[in-house]
Amino acid sequence: MKLLVTRRLPEANMAFAAQHFDATFANADHGLSPDEASRALRDYDAILPTLGDRFTAESFAGGPVRCRILANFGVGVNHLDVAAAKAAGVTVTNTPGAVTDATADIALMLILMTCRRASEGERMLRAGQWTGWEPTQMLGTHVTGLTVGIVGMGRIGQAIARRCHHGFGMPVLYFNRSSKAVDLPARQVPDLHDLLRQSDIVVTAVPGGAETRGLIGAAEFQRMKPTAILVNIARGDVVDEDALIDALETRRIRGAGLDVYAREPEVPARLRALDNAVLLPHLGTATQTVREAMGQMALDNLLAFAEGRRPPNAL
Numbered sequence: 001m002k003l004l005v006t007r008r009l010p011e012a013n014m015a016f017a018a019q020h021f022d023a024t025f026a027n028a029d030h031g032l033s034p035d036e037a038s039r040a041l042r043d044y045d046a047i048l049p050t051l052g053d054r055f056t057a058e059s060f061a062g063g064p065v066r067c068r069i070l071a072n073f074g075v076g077v078n079h080l081d082v083a084a085a086k087a088a089g090v091t092v093t094n095t096p097g098a099v100t101d102a103t104a105d106i107a108l109m110l111i112l113m114t115c116r117r118a119s120e121g122e123r124m125l126r127a128g129q130w131t132g133w134e135p136t137q138m139l140g141t142h143v144t145g146l147t148v149g150i151v152g153m154g155r156i157g158q159a160i161a162r163r164c165h166h167g168f169g170m171p172v173l174y175f176n177r178s179s180k181a182v183d184l185p186a187r188q189v190p191d192l193h194d195l196l197r198q199s200d201i202v203v204t205a206v207p208g209g210a211e212t213r214g215l216i217g218a219a220e221f222q223r224m225k226p227t228a229i230l231v232n233i234a235r236g237d238v239v240d241e242d243a244l245i246d247a248l249e250t251r252r253i254r255g256a257g258l259d260v261y262a263r264e265p266e267v268p269a270r271l272r273a274l275d276n277a278v279l280l281p282h283l284g285t286a287t288q289t290v291r292e293a294m295g296q297m298a299l300d301n302l303l304a305f306a307e308g309r310r311p312p313n314a315l
Contacts, residue, residue, distance in 0.1 A: 001045040001306050006032055006053050009073070010288065013295030020303060021046070031079070034059045041067045041090075046305070048298055050074055051282075052264070057084040065090060069305045071298045074285075075099050076235055078208035082315055093301035093313045096155065098293040103233055103284040104159035107203055108167070110231045110257030111148075113278045115141040115201075120275050141200075141227070141254065143168055149199030150174040151192065151215070152206030152234065153182060160203055161186055173198055196223040201231065208235030216240065221247040229255040233284055236261040245270045248277055259284050 003021040005014070007028065017023040024044070026032075031052025032040060037059040040047055045066060049055060050073035060081070069091040070080060077094055085092050113119055117140040124130055124138075148164045150157045153176040164170040165184050172186035175195045180188060189195040192215075196202060202224065206212045216230065217240035224230070230253060232239050241262040247253050248271075255276040261267050264282060271277055285291060301311035 001302070002043075003046045003048065003302065004040050004044040005048045006040075007050050007073075009048075009295045010292045012292050013299060016296065016299050017048070020299070021306070038062045041065045041088075045069075046071065046302055048073060048302065049080065051076065051079055053079055055080045055085065057081045060084045060088045060090075069093070069302065069311070071301045071305075071311070073294055073298045076208045077315065078235060091305060091311060092315045093298070093305075093311045094315060095294045095297040096313060098290060098297050099285045100155045100159050102287055102290040103156050104163055106259055106280070106284045107156075107160045107205070107231055107233045108163050110233070110259065110278055110280070111164075111201055111203070111229070112143060114229045114231065114255045114257035114276075115143050115146075119278045141229070143170075143201075145169050145171075146200035147171045147173060147198060148201045148203060149189070149195040151195070151202065151204045152176065153180045153186075153188075154205065154207070156233070157203075157205035158182055158184075160205060170201075193220070193223045196220055196228075197225070199228060200225065201229050203231045204234045204238050206234050206238055208238065213237045214240045216244075218243040218246070221252050224253050226252065226254065228253050229257065231257040233259050236264060241268065241271070245274070248274050251276075 001021050003023045005017055005023060005025045014025060034054045034056045037053060037055045046069045047067055048071050065088045067090055070085060072094045075094050075096050082092050117138050121138050148170045150161055153174045161172045162184055165172050173189050173195050174186055175189050175192050215238050221243055248256055257278040259280045259282055301313050304311045
């Protein structure tokens with residue numbers, strides 16, 4: 001199979017791909033545009049894409065498609081038009097499971113950093129503005145025992161819930177589109193606005209896509225406590241970025257911890273200027289072990305397809 005790998009992967013993954021496929025490795029620092037994706041669909045038997053590659057409906061519409069499988073590097077596939085791919089006879093796979101713990105860890109880090117004003121304190125120290133310990137300096141929010149509301153109770157949402165409950169004694173509430181039983185003390189709240197009213201910390205952990213775009217907007221910020229913080233480790237467009245900035249600027253909510261943004265890598269200047277926002281450059285899965293596991297899962301999907309088997313993570 002003639003394979004295109006759209007972005008540089010860990011060395012172990014690239015060696016495996018080169019061994020098992022006629023592999024081309026793109027050396028770009030950006031994702032494929034819809035036109036580039038369209039050409040790739042017509043030049044390759046298989047493609048290993050990732051976040052930032054824009055396989056839109058238009059990408060599939062320019063004539064016969066040679067590609068038979070898109071083995072996505074990552075869980076989220078909102079950068080791929082899955083319906084258009086399937087209509088064109090293209091199998092789409094992703095890499096669930098490999099990212100769960102790492103992403104949950106980032107969520108907890110953002111909770112702690114935002115509540116305890118860690119980024120703000122580090123900036124002050126690096127600027128040479130710290131004058132020594134004071135009883136009322138940099139007072140943040142005590143995390144233990146706060147109520148956490150998790151929006152989306154899939155693998156990652158449940159991993160966050162376990163860390164919050166077992167690590168910090170937090171009461172856990174969750175909102176999920178369907179009824180969901182979990183293996184820890186947690187209460188499902190059927191209405192999103194009720195969850196927001198009751199939560200001290202709100203964590204978004206839903207999949208990206210049209211159904212969740214703008215899920216947290218101006219009306220939702222109005223329901224949150226003024227002392228609440230929002231953490232987003234889902235997809236950037238799950239949160240209305242302008243509404244979030246307004247809520248932070250007016251102190252409608254206390255703070256936000258973000259690892260994802262609506263128009264990555266663009267981060268609005270107004271957001272970057274806010275002391276009550278903790279901003280990470282999409283680090284959710286950024287460990288060597290996790291990225292290698294993601295790459296191997298994507299390659300295992302490709303290998304199964306090449307051998308005539310159903311890929312284990314076909315969507």
